[in-house]
Amino acid sequence: MNLFNELCSLLSLTNMVVDYIIVGQGICGTMLSHNLLKAGKTVLVIDEPGPYTASKVASGVINPVTGRRIVRTWEIEKIMPFAVAVYRAFEKELNTSLIRQTNILDFHPTPQMMLAFKERLPEEQEYLRIPDEIEELRSFFQFDFGVGEINPCWLIDLNRLLKEWRKKLQQKGILLEQRFDWKDCTIKASEVQYQHITAKSIICCEGAAGFQNPYFHLLPYAPNKGQAIIAAIEGLPATNIYKQGIHLVPWQDGLWWIGSNYEWDFTDLNPSETFRMKTEEQLKYWLKLPYQILDHMAAERPTNMERRPFVGLHPLHPSVGVFNGMGTKGCSLAPYFAHEFAQYLTEGKPMTPAADVTRFTRILSR
Template sequence: MKVDYLIIGQGICGTFLSYYLKQQDKTVLVIDELQPFSSTKVASGVINPVTGRRVVTTWMIETLLPFAWESYSSIGKELNETIIEQKNTISFAPSYQMKETYEKRMSEKDSYINSAGDNQQYKTFFNYLFGCYSIEPTYLINLHPLLKGWRKKLFDSDGLLEESFDISMLGVHEDHVTYKNITAQKVIFCNGISTFEYTYWQNLPYVYNKGQALIADIPGLPQTNIYKYGALSAVPWYDGLWWVGSSYENEFETTEPTAVFREGMIKELNSILNIPFTIIDQVASLRPATLERRPFVGLHPQHNSIGIFNGMGTKGCSLAPYFAKQFADHLTHNQPLDALADIKRFNRILMEK
């Protein structure tokens, strides 16, 4: 079997890279073992234009927001699914200092912070003292129908090999790669934390972040918005449920969901919510991120037939579509990559033994 590109992993990175390569009439084969608890599948799916306690604008967001709307809408039409929705974030200031921060940001030019209107309207649902603000626009990505729908598209076009990738079966040559009975021009690694187990990418400055969340039933809470209180977010999930989290742990003893997180979240929800809730499930996953919070995109300096598209961290939903298109254009038309994302910035350490 001969294809143009062999893509390892069908998370959000592998999905969009294969999507844009196929748009350019390239043949792809995605190798992906079905994993119900991959980082993409348990992510909240939120694209928020501000971040952190200082509610600063996130990197490249002026470019990423319109591109995300167009790309998710486009793939949604192909899948006959609603993949992207605008669900602005109602953020409650947890302290007077945060209230001042929000007020300051709201007065700045091109701010994404707006008044949430009547500061009393959410008192039925939430216990808060320092007002609330609307972050606009905030987008919510329906990741499950995206991944499931594109997986079916790949399967129906003989573009999916549903199995665990075995690196020992990969043959690397100057102008092509082989894998079992498959020959491809290039192989691109998009398979999350597994990518960094391979010798080619072990020297990259990456870190694993653990995310946890609870799946909760909160009857009566309107699913028209995302709600944020300090570090806690409540995001509309599937079947009328809520995704509540998330932890961002750089140090952890286990990759599994923990009782400490569950108990801490329940305690916080009891103090924040004025309405009853029930915990339905708990999820956890690891995601790779770069130390300088910029993606890994490009081809290996010693092996032109091997590439990487990874390291999106918590911003995968906003970064993956944009850089997938850019990488596809680079692969097919030799268009330049953004220097801050281009893997060439690590050429020296990648060439070390």
Template sequence: MVVEYLIIGQGISGTWLSYHLQKANKSFIVIDNDQPNSASRIAAGIINPVTGRRIVKTWMIDELLTFLVPAYEELGNELGIKAIEKKSLIDFHPTPQMKIAFDERVKENTDLLFHPKDQRQYQNIFNYDFGFGKVDPCYIVNLKEILPAWRKKLLSNNQLLEEDFETPELKQTDAGISYKNIKAEKIIFCDGIQSSQNPLFKNLPFALNKGEALLIEAPDIPSTHIFKKGMMLTSIQKDLFWIGSNYLWEFSDDQPTEQFRKQTELLLRSWLKMPFKIVDHKASVRPANIERRPFVGFHPTYKNIGILNGMGTKGCSLAPFFAKQLTDNLTNKDQILSEADISRFSKILMR
């Protein structure tokens, strides 16, 4: 089998790269074994344009939103699903200091941050002592439908191999690479945390962290907004909500922990005035990195071996944009944004 590109992984990065290559009429094969607890499959798909205790805009968010909203809408139309939904975020202030900080930021970001006049609006549903602000717009990406729908399309086109990638089977050739019976010009790793163990990319400054989430049944909570008080609470289907997530930098496995379940249940009981029932507990390890900038591009020595990775918690906003940049680099030799291009790590990758 001869193709132009071999893509390893069909999470959010591999999905978008294969989608853009398909649109560019390029041939490819994706290898992915559909790990149920991969970061893309556990995430709620929240795109929040502000971040941190200082409540500042996330990196490149204006440019990203301009690109990604129509991109998701186009993908959804092709798959026959609603791929993205606009929602506002109701941010309940946990302390008086955070309320003051939010109010100050409202003056600087009048296009994103708002201070609703009716601060009693949610008192029948939530306990909160210090009011709330609103972030608008935010978005929910429908990962639970996008990933399987695109997977089904790849399978129907004979563009997906459902198996584990076996690194020893990868060989360099004069024309590119070979893998078992596949010959390709280039291979691109979109395999999340697995790339941190890849001999060619393990020197990249990955900073893996573990996150957990609970799924709860709560029929009396409105699904019209994302709610936040320490953690995010968002509807993922009728009467079913996702609440998460945490960041564990030291962990021994990718399994859910009793500590998170207990802490989150305590938070819910102190926050919600409505009944709820915990129905599932999920965990995964994110392919984050020290710089909080993605890894995009090709190895400085092995120029037919590339990567699209390191998205951390921002995969839903970063992956569509940088998958397109990588596609344009492959097809037109367009430059990859310097802050994302792995050429910035050439010295450590050549060790």
């Protein structure tokens, strides 16, 4: 945005009155602002543009099973079909392609993992199967212990969604592109004042910045660092996501997203040479095709110890809310719980207790 347009935007926001201020335009801020606008509410989204955030670095995969035990992710039976419907509706609204079924081919790294998959197969026939094209895969990969398929999985073009929704917010004149500062915010029982903007409530969808949020920093966040490499891989079919320790995920412009790791003990958010070397070692062992690394990204994730979202209003400051803590499941969780939260805010409907932030009332009341 050039200086003239920025000044015009700021002038138009002076003395603005809205129902909700939303801090952050990652997957959470995007989904919540969309739901509140659909409900006829007025919003202002405050988001500082940045190259690497957790949402922008995320792979965009919705996977119905998880972990070495290959168990269903929490509430996936209702959350996944709901999310798919939401992304398809976004496609129509934004007139762009955002979602496609892209199943995971899981290359078992050890005999034990192969046996674990086979043991789960008869118990989880809804999401697990043995793929038909195993021998064809030997043209692309080196593997010794078989392949399983997770079906269905979905791939979301998260960067395109965030970019196109940002354009919508700009067109509506309801996006303020600046760093949010609590020093400029006055919180009252039934009103919030930010600079020259007045709102009924402010909802914090700020991702990793929530770790320092003065109202919600006591929530059991568990910060971790995620890294991913973007590479060109010549000749690899983009029909699936491929997994063996690392994931190869079809990315934008025919490229591949390769990652990701979980670093719980880190001193900075810079891409590390150690991650790159380990990734290349795995690729040399597993992938038979030539590849070229084009980018290396890192970001801090807003994960939490419970692996359940933080959704709702502060028990002592009801004009301040939170919609955060999605962790690595943001693409699947955010659509469903944004809908629930919007219904709670606009109609008073109850939310899922396991996601409702009031479960931490004792902690937040300190």
